[in-house]
Amino acid sequence: MAVAVASWRKALRGAACFVRGVSCFYVVYNYGGFLSKVDGPSMFPTFTGRGDWVVAEALPGLSDRVQVGDVVISTRPIQADENIIKRVTAVEGQTVNVYKAGSLAPVQIQVPPGHVWLQGDNLILSRDSREYGPVPLALVKGRVIAQLWPSMKWVERKLK
Template identity: 30%
Template structure:
């Protein structure tokens, strides 16, 4: 009986010490490298959540790839909402700093994206709270880049940057140089 108690005590000590090492390591990895997020709503349809009423897509958000605030046109990104800092939103990057874009209902029909900002939109125009509502978004609000759809299993795929056909740029400052 004494041996069982001693073995149980050693097991619990090993478990607790492992737990106190694993938790900080896991939190650090999730904070610096990647984490998963559930995509809710219709704003990114048809690319994300294509089946209305079905399961929500779950994406892998790569934090490491945006640590220097580098994104490209067509990336799907997670940003802290400019309207509600407690909420993160997932949208597609349409324009980068210096780009001239045609908006879809913003107060100005054409906008030059200011330095340190980018223009984001949901794929389902009219069902998305995006830059057409609040304007260019500071790169400081960038939280992660969606790299894979990981749930449901039949939708598993790598996410490649792409723009919808009607969202090409008008002009970039690089074109003028």
């Protein structure tokens, strides 16, 4: 009996790996998607930050496709050789309240045309638009649609 259970587990693991691979191939082939690794705690609990792998769809002509709640991959505005994965919390024309160190009242910032406001889901451990301001849409490379590893799940468009 134990041998049969072990065989089924091995077969299921292989099937899960196959499904992940086919899903990844489908996205890349049909949508110009790409894979990215998530390191660091800034997007916890959406991602563990310990080597998660995600699939993102490339977003040509972004201005009308990025929405509040999307998880996106962007070039870090203050370090062009590094990518970041953050959630869009405001789009052009919207206002955000930012608390500056030592201030009790928030500063209101309006997101300018052609920009988005990006924040990590784990605000305490995230370096994001609160540090470097609105991010130009030209730096946004894609929208994360699914997590492949350590577990397979769709990434929802929502604010936590």
